Amino acid sequence: MNVEKILAIAGKPGLFELKLQTRSGFLAESLLDGKKITVGLRSNVSLLSEISMYTYSEEKPLVEIMRAIAIKENEGPTAVSHKDDNAKLIAYFQEILPDYDEDRVYASDIKKVLNWYNILQAKGMVSKEEPKVENAEAIKEEVVEEVKAEKAAKPKTKK
Incomplete structure (x- = not known):
C-alpha cells in the first residue's frame, strides 16, 4: 500500500x-x-503516511491500520459503512485494533478511517502487503x- x-x-x-x-x-x-x-x-x-492513532502502548501508523482492515476484508470494502451507528463502528474497529485508546480515539476518527479505507480500496490502493513508508x-x-x-x-x- x-x-x-x-x-x-x-x-x-x-x-x-x-x-x-x-x-x-x-x-x-x-x-x-x-x-x-x-x-x-x-x-x-x-x-x-504521517497520521497515527493512539493505542494503549504506542501510536499506530494509519498505514498499518489500513493493512489490518485489508487483511480482515481480504482487500475488499469494509463490512460496515462509515455511516453506521457508533456502537457498530466501535465494535468493528475493536476487531481491527483491539488495543486502541478509547479515550483518545473518537467515533468520528473511526468513521474517517473507514471512509478513507473504502476510498483507497475503490481505487485499488489497499494491500495486505507490508506498508512501505520509508x-x-x-x-x-x-x-x-x-x-x-x-x-x-x-x-x-x-x-
Missing part, C-alpha cells in the same frame, strides 16, 4: 493525491471525483523545503 502522496485536506471531503508543487501551494487530484484543485500553503493538509519522510522534507524556499523568494513589503 503506497499512501506517500495521499493527502487529507481539512474542510474538503475525501482524499487527494498530490500531483505537483506550485508557486502558491500545490495541485491535488480528488480520489472521489478526479477533480483537480489547488491548495494554498496555509491550508491544513496531512499526509496519510520515503514518506523524504517527501515531507521535500515539501517543507519547497515551502521554505517559496516564502524566502517572496519579496517583503513594508507597510
Whole structure:
C-alpha cells in the first residue's frame, strides 16, 4: 500500500493525491471525483503516511491500520459503512485494533478511517502487503523545503 502522496485536506471531503508543487501551494487530484484543485500553503493538509492513532502502548501508523482492515476484508470494502451507528463502528474497529485508546480515539476518527479505507480500496490502493513508508519522510522534507524556499523568494513589503 503506497499512501506517500495521499493527502487529507481539512474542510474538503475525501482524499487527494498530490500531483505537483506550485508557486502558491500545490495541485491535488480528488480520489472521489478526479477533480483537480489547488491548495494554498496555509491550508491544513496531512499526509496519510504521517497520521497515527493512539493505542494503549504506542501510536499506530494509519498505514498499518489500513493493512489490518485489508487483511480482515481480504482487500475488499469494509463490512460496515462509515455511516453506521457508533456502537457498530466501535465494535468493528475493536476487531481491527483491539488495543486502541478509547479515550483518545473518537467515533468520528473511526468513521474517517473507514471512509478513507473504502476510498483507497475503490481505487485499488489497499494491500495486505507490508506498508512501505520509508520515503514518506523524504517527501515531507521535500515539501517543507519547497515551502521554505517559496516564502524566502517572496519579496517583503513594508507597510
